[in-house]
Amino acid sequence: MGISVILVLVAALVGPFFIDWTVYRSTFETYAERALGHRVTVLGEADLRLLPAPSISFSDVRVGEAEDPLLVVSQFNVRIELPPLLKGEIRVIDMELDRPHLSLSLDEDGRLDWLTARTSDGAFANVPPEDVAFEKITIRDGALSIVDARSGETHRVDNGNLSVSARSLAGPFKATGSLTLEGSPYNLSIATGRAQQDLGIRIKGEMTPVDWAVNFAFDGMLQQSDAAPAFDGRFNIASIVLEEDDSNIWTSEGRFTADIAEVAVPEFEFRYGPDDKRLSVTGSADLVYAGNKRFEIRATSKQVDLDRLLGGGPQNPVELNSASGQLISALRAVPLPAIDGSLSLDVPALVAGGGIVQNVRLDLETMLGGWRIARLAGRLPGRTTVATQGDLGLEPSMSYRGAISISSDQPGSFLGWWQQKESNVSAMEPIALEGRLNLLPEGAALNNLRLTMDGSEARGLFPIENRGKAMQSFRSALMRKDWTLMRSKASRVLYGRALERTAVRKIPKG
DSSP states (O other): OHHHHHHHHHHHTTSOSEEOGGGGHHHHHHHHHHHHSSOEEEOSOEEEEOSSSOEEEEEEEEEEETTEEEEEEEEEEEEEOHHHHHTTOEEEEEEEEESOEEEEEEOTTOOBHHHHTOSSOOGGGGSOGGGEEEEEEEEEEEEEEEEETTTOOEEEEEEEEEEEEESSTTOOEEEEEEEEETTEEEEEEEEEOOOBTTTBEEEEEEEEETTSSEEEEEEEEEEEETTEEEEEEEEEEEEOOOSTTOOOOEEEEEEEEEESSEEEEEEEEEEESOGGGOEEEEEEEEEEOSSSOEEEEEEEOSEEEHHHHTSSOTTSOOOHHHHHHHHHHHHHHSOOOSSEEEEEEEEEEEEETTEEEEEEEEEEEEETTEEEEEEEEEEETTTEEEEEEEEEEOSSSOEEEEEEEEEESOHHHHHHHHHTSOOSOTTOOOEEEEEEEEEETTEEEEEEEEEEETTEEEEEEEEESOOTTHHHHHHHHHHHTOHHHHHTHHHHHHHSSOOEEEEEEEOOOO
């Protein structure tokens, strides 16, 4: 649109000091259509002044069909330096666009109608890029809407207040300001290089959500092929430190490609905590946001040291109950995804409570109000294998319903690690337990329980009401191999009442 204004001004140099350009709006419309490659209509008023600096104003400018325009600008003002104009160079001092609204559509192939609906390449293609420069473009209360024909959804950007500059028509460009994306406010800063034929244009930018202490930065090449844009570059997402002693700092960086349908992250690294307590996770991810929306995150960490992250290190390891509580709180603090997806995590070694948990595998899938644990398994101290799968509810309150199995070759060592003190029962016979675990705010229970030890088996239900002394009482029963104690004393102390509907029998050997 700036080029069309320039052409009008050049034609107007032979005119008087003041001209009523309202009656000559068709001249502007003709030049504008040549410049943009789209039909341009001025429904409002127009005004042109040549001195002291050429300036022109229009109201209610529409690009595209007037009844269904691609772009509507309520008020358009521009001022241009006169001396460069006399030499054939165009230097825009300032351009103002009040309440511009750009309406775009994506067809079934993900192509932008702005590019496919152009009647020509426009006058821009015939103007040397270095002959045109914009010192300042001010956008007030701008809006962008994109209708996706593939899904029928409309995506919106509102409250766009930006300051833009360009050294030439080919760049570099700069833009700073704020906008609202899908209802969430952001601050924005973008800088580009020069557009290169067949290579696209390099874009470097930052976006900071107003409501979150997080900064998103990206740097890469933007291209378009067959009227569809595509981006290839790197990203960095980092927490913003609000206090000097804040240890909850994190950052994630990696490579990514993005097009009109999906984002692919072939590699990323996530780091959490200060240097001396750093947690590092690497992996890959995919996000599909057209059609059947879905995300997948695949991650691994060579070692996770919870004793350093959440405790005082090897000399003062974290309490296991405290660690589990902090991890659950951290998980609840993460907003539940709005689309379906899955997350997998492999940790060969996890240090917690002064011991090492080996071969930890976690597979999560989204569900309404929480996460479905497709698999959570690991090898704990005492040659103990634990596995569970079920539904972890986080809203409105935390709950878990799922299958659990525990098999320990050295249950005394396991119980000692769990309680973080010597158990003195290292010779305890191996034990196996399986059943369904139900954890609710009002209580918990092990249903369909099957417990085997030293050739004996117990089946039944463990209702859990008082979990404070669970491991201590359970260990006492196991030490004595006393199934009566398992049913009575341990159950009464551990769960608040006697073991219900329990049968004990000796398993024949051989």
